[in-house]
Amino acid sequence: MSVIEQQANNDDIIVIKDLNKWYGNFHVLKDINLNVRKGERIVICGPSGSGKSTMIRCINRLEEFQKGSLVVNGVEMIDDVKNIEAIRKEVGMVFQHFNLFPHLTILENLTLGPIWVQKKPKDEAEATAMKYLERVKIPDQALKFPGQLSGGQQQRVAIARSLCMAPEIMLFDEPTSALDPEMIKEVLDVMIELAEEEGMTMLCVTHEMNFAKTVAHRVIFMDGGEIVEENTPNEFFENPETDRLQLFLSQIL
Amino acid sequence: MFKEKTTEEIQAASRIAGTSKGAVYNNPRYRAWFYQLAMMLGLLYFFYSIISNTLGNMEALGAKTGFSFLSAAAGYDVLMSLISFDATDTYARIFVVGFLNTVLVSVIGIFFATVFGFIFGVAHFSHNWLIRKVAITYVEIFRNIPLLLQVFFWYFAVLSALPGTRESLSLGEAFFLNVRGFYFPRLIGEGGSWVVYASIFVAIFGVFFLKHWAKKNQEKTGEQFPVFYTSLGILFGLPLFFALVTGFPFTIEYPVLKGFNYTGGITVIPELMALSLALSVYTGAFIAEAVRAGIQAVPHGQTEAARSLGLKENRVMSLIIVPQAMRVIVPLLNSEYQSLVKNSTLAAAIGYPDLFNVFVGTALNQTGQAIETIFMTVVVYFILNMIISFLMNRFNSSVALVTR
Ligand SMILES: Nc1ncnc2c1ncn2[C@@H]1O[C@H](COP(=O)(O)OP(=O)(O)OP(=O)(O)O)[C@@H](O)[C@H]1O
Ligand SMILES: [Mg+2]
Numbered sequence: 001m002s003v004i005e006q007q008a009n010n011d012d013i014i015v016i017k018d019l020n021k022w023y024g025n026f027h028v029l030k031d032i033n034l035n036v037r038k039g040e041r042i043v044i045c046g047p048s049g050s051g052k053s054t055m056i057r058c059i060n061r062l063e064e065f066q067k068g069s070l071v072v073n074g075v076e077m078i079d080d081v082k083n084i085e086a087i088r089k090e091v092g093m094v095f096q097h098f099n100l101f102p103h104l105t106i107l108e109n110l111t112l113g114p115i116w117v118q119k120k121p122k123d124e125a126e127a128t129a130m131k132y133l134e135r136v137k138i139p140d141q142a143l144k145f146p147g148q149l150s151g152g153q154q155q156r157v158a159i160a161r162s163l164c165m166a167p168e169i170m171l172f173d174e175p176t177s178a179l180d181p182e183m184i185k186e187v188l189d190v191m192i193e194l195a196e197e198e199g200m201t202m203l204c205v206t207h208e209m210n211f212a213k214t215v216a217h218r219v220i221f222m223d224g225g226e227i228v229e230e231n232t233p234n235e236f237f238e239n240p241e242t243d244r245l246q247l248f249l250s251q252i253l
Numbered sequence: 254m255f256k257e258k259t260t261e262e263i264q265a266a267s268r269i270a271g272t273s274k275g276a277v278y279n280n281p282r283y284r285a286w287f288y289q290l291a292m293m294l295g296l297l298y299f300f301y302s303i304i305s306n307t308l309g310n311m312e313a314l315g316a317k318t319g320f321s322f323l324s325a326a327a328g329y330d331v332l333m334s335l336i337s338f339d340a341t342d343t344y345a346r347i348f349v350v351g352f353l354n355t356v357l358v359s360v361i362g363i364f365f366a367t368v369f370g371f372i373f374g375v376a377h378f379s380h381n382w383l384i385r386k387v388a389i390t391y392v393e394i395f396r397n398i399p400l401l402l403q404v405f406f407w408y409f410a411v412l413s414a415l416p417g418t419r420e421s422l423s424l425g426e427a428f429f430l431n432v433r434g435f436y437f438p439r440l441i442g443e444g445g446s447w448v449v450y451a452s453i454f455v456a457i458f459g460v461f462f463l464k465h466w467a468k469k470n471q472e473k474t475g476e477q478f479p480v481f482y483t484s485l486g487i488l489f490g491l492p493l494f495f496a497l498v499t500g501f502p503f504t505i506e507y508p509v510l511k512g513f514n515y516t517g518g519i520t521v522i523p524e525l526m527a528l529s530l531a532l533s534v535y536t537g538a539f540i541a542e543a544v545r546a547g548i549q550a551v552p553h554g555q556t557e558a559a560r561s562l563g564l565k566e567n568r569v570m571s572l573i574i575v576p577q578a579m580r581v582i583v584p585l586l587n588s589e590y591q592s593l594v595k596n597s598t599l600a601a602a603i604g605y606p607d608l609f610n611v612f613v614g615t616a617l618n619q620t621g622q623a624i625e626t627i628f629m630t631v632v633v634y635f636i637l638n639m640i641i642s643f644l645m646n647r648f649n650s651s652v653a654l655v656t657r
Binding site for chain 1: 472473555558563565568572573576580652
């Protein structure tokens with residue numbers, strides 16, 4: 001199936017084993033097996049409805065699964081509030097539609113987690129927030145509200161908001177697909193910088209193939225709730241093995 | 254894109270406008286003012302002609318006009334009064350009695366309607382099937398039955414079915430409920446009771462101070478102080494402590510059965526109970542809908558984003574969902590509260606002595622001075638609703654969103 005056979009070892013920050021999920025009778029995830037090394041950057045693609053979002057949302061328990069096991073940073077995902085909280089503290093998530101809190105200023109959006117979850121003093125949380133706003137190049141918007149920002153700016157704020165929690169892992173679910181073309185680049189640039197400078201573990205659902213080629217260590221193709229193929233970006237795009245991937249690539253490239 | 258205007262066209266345009274700057278009467282702002290002014294004058298004239306006409310007619314019929322009747326003795330008693338009142342008191346005083354009764358039933362109604370509304374509104378989202386169904390049924394039943402019918406239901410069907418005085422339902426020989434009303438003990442302060450009253454004030458200030466301190470402390474150190482439970486402790490503990498220290502400087506006046514009735518303590522007449530119940534249950538159903546709509550208006554993505562930051566469920570609710578739901582709920586609350594105040598005039602149907610009942614009802618009947626009594630009553634309801642509007646608008650602007 002895959003060229004890079006992953007063995008579970010101490011470096012694996014995410015270990016997904018035989019994970020299955022159903023929506024009623026609909027089998028949405030079928031026997032998912034995936035190991036992610038610390039610092040690894042993975043791009044996930046596949047046709048609409050193939051279960052990409054569902055899979056990465058299982059990692060921070062925005063979705064529950066019925067069968068299989070999932071271990072994140074050494075903590076097993078079970079029906080226990082303590083485990084769920086421990087995992088969520090280590091996993092940041094960026095959504096397609098940004099999901100900024102519209103009733104809070106940009107700065108408050110960024111300090112909310114550090115203050116209420118990490119119990120940091122306000123000064124410290126604000127200093128961290130400003131640091132990350134500089135990183136995503138919008139420190140001057142700190143006191144505005146999300147509704148006053150452009151889509152690209154909002155998504156950069158959303159990335160900064162996750163980074164303020166200093167997570168081990170970042171999940172991105174189609175972070176650029178709600179953006180106008182001219183704003184896609186500014187968000188991708190931030191993500192590329194993040195990948196190259198921080199060495200952050202990243203799982204990113206996206207169809208931005210240039211992004212995949214630039215930053216990914218591994219690209220995963222999902223179809224019909226299964227991981228159909230995975231490979232290094234070069235091999236993935238140059239020598240797709242399965243017909244399904246060939247068809248998919250011919251449609252999007 | 255746009256064709257440059259030629260000089261002729263520009264000149265033609267300014268000829269139409271009269272001058273190159275535009276005439277005053279063509280300025281949209283002045284026009285708007287003018288129309289409003291004209292409208293207002295028209296309205297004033299309309300009411301003036303109605304009132305002067307009526308007054309003229311009444312004078313021709315030999316009816317009295319003016320407000321001198323207010324100082325005359327009313328000559329009738331009322332069922333319930335928050336200030337002392339008997340039949341020799343004036344119409345002015347009965348106006349105040351009615352006003353206070355209206356305010357009382359409105360405040361009780363608004364309080365319980367809000368409590369019911371928020372409980373049943375939130376219950377709509379319960380994971381428990383039964384709780385959810387109860388919430389839905391409550392809203393569907395009480396929202397769809399005419400309010401007058403509900404007033405009658407509580408008054409004639411429920412409260413009238415209570416046992417008679419001698420068979421009163423009682424709790425610890427202190428609380429009694431029977432067909433004549435609800436009776437409970439009254440605390441009467443003696444010398445030294447001011448210490449306890451003062452401690453209540455101190456406790457309230459203490460809670461404000463604590464809240465402020467906890468916020469500052471969290472900003473400085475990041476610690477989260479359990480403000481809510483500590484506040485509860487202070488609010489109840491401090492007065493209780495001083496009551497004990499001062500040797501409980503109160504006498505408790507219990508209701509006791511004398512002859513055919515209970516005397517002493519505080520009595521809630523069934524008319525007040527029925528009206529408050531009907532108003533709060535009915536309005537509560539509408540508020541529950543408002544609360545449900547408010548919570549549903551917050552996109553699920555907000556919950557997901559908050560959860561993925563690692564916030565606990567209660568914080569997701571209090572920091573993210575509720576503040577956003579409030580912008581939908583508050584304007585609806587405003588109109589529900591206003592309706593409740595207006596609907597309290599249904600008091601007339603069961604004889605609760607609210608302002609409308611004692612003033613537009615009895616006083617108008619006895620004096621025949623329709624214009625004056627109706628005018629005074631209208632002004633009161635108008636002012637009450639203005640006050641509600643004012644407060645809710647203040648509240649609303651504090652929850653409003655800033656957008657581009
Ligand atoms: N709450 C739900 N209830 C029932 N079915 C659902 C639910 N959420 C998702 N699905 C179904 O599960 C399948 C996988 O959905 P998912 O959102 O993971 O797809 P995706 O690969 O992310 O697609 P897209 O590229 O469109 O985002 C889809 O067929 C979808 O219709
Ligand atoms: Mg998706």
